[in-house]
Amino acid sequence: MEKWYRQPPHQGDIGISTRVRLARNVKQFPFKEKISSSGQIQLNQMVKSALKRMDLGHNKFGFIELQELSELERIALLEQNLVSRTFLTKPENRMLVLSEDHSVSIMVNEEDHIRIQVLRSGMDLEGAYQLCNKIDDILSETLDFAFDDTLGYLTVSPTNLGTGLRASVLLHLPALERIQIIPQLMKTVSRMGLVIRGSYGEETGVIGSAYQIANQVTLGLSEQMEISNLQNIVRQVMESERGARADILNNIEVIDEICRSYGILKYARMITSKEAYAHLSNVRLGVSERILEEVSLETLNQLLNSVGEATLSVRANQHLNARERDLDRARLIRDLI
């Protein structure tokens, strides 16, 4: 079965991926710090048998005991956004439920008892939420979730109280970055009650011009309102990015940079992850704006999920050193692009 990131993206010219997650706790067990290991094991069993009732169509759930994975395999899961960092710190008694296409990952015994996560290609908040919601329905048929009339779903951290819903969209904003209005955008977006973040390297600025916008408030809004608030703002950001792109793409220097990046990815024999992300970002802009016709967004999405250090090692079935990784990374990119 093809992985989720090979699906054609909605609004893929700017939307890289969408993530929705629900936090749930089971009433009969104390939270993370206080639950016993027999409680954790029992919880894993309960989730497993509840999910046996779920029909995912062609997709299937796999149940993974975190302890049975190698260190590298665990880090690869993190690189592909399938688990959280917290989840990996203490693998004992933790279970990951992973759908075959990796679009659904359910962490059991994470910070909250259950975290349901759905990933979608491009911007698809509605689709991601619907599936999350369906899984939550199935689980709540047999599990009694901790809930309070005023505070909603009760969570380990008060930041998730209410709906327990966290939704985010990862956006590719190279043009807004180039015209230097990201700081202003960050201010505006956070004023709307949302959080915006970018991952960056030492001196390179934000990696791959990728910014994640997420909701922050989970109490006092319905799930639908949270999703549509986020959707409205993401749409506006997308519009400004499109406007900025129309401007910068009149510039032959920008076009030249995009095409040079394509050349490097297509022919390089060794490439570091930093370099790869920077060129993938340029090529992505070129593909979205039809300057480069040779590559698909699906392929670029696949590469984003494949060139991480641990992911490359797991793929090669051995621990690769930095030089070997750079060789493998360049080969993988050449094969796909």
Place this chain on the structure above:
Amino acid sequence: MLCERCSRNQATTMLTQRVGGRTVTEHLCAECAYKGGFSSLFNGFPFDQMVANLARTHRASGKRCPSCGSSLEEIVESGRIGCSECYTVFRRELMPTIENIHGKAAHIGKRPLHRKEEPPKRLLLAQLRDDLQKAVQEENYEKAAQLRDEIRGMADPE
């Protein structure tokens, strides 16, 4: 650059959010960023002194959650609640923190399947009307339209 929160790891994430009515941009390590910058939930906000004082009073009183044994002090220190019962036992003490994060609000979203009984509709409607008024004042018309639909939807069956 080192993480501005833990000062231990390399900062890899720039995070901008609204905290207590102000826009804050922080440079955080992956670990702190995952916690949404909220890792020290009870520190760094104007009210932490208040919560810390409460915790001190509580240590004296020795009040603990009968279900999981957590004291308020433990909760404040870790930023993590011990069990669902803690929310009842320490509700009064936790409310200022909760309101600082979410505003004064009550849950209006989904409910677990077997707990279908709705909270009093009157309260929900009042809350929604408040929000609507605020949205109109802020000229946030998209939100206002949404709220109006929601209020209409609730009023319908009666």
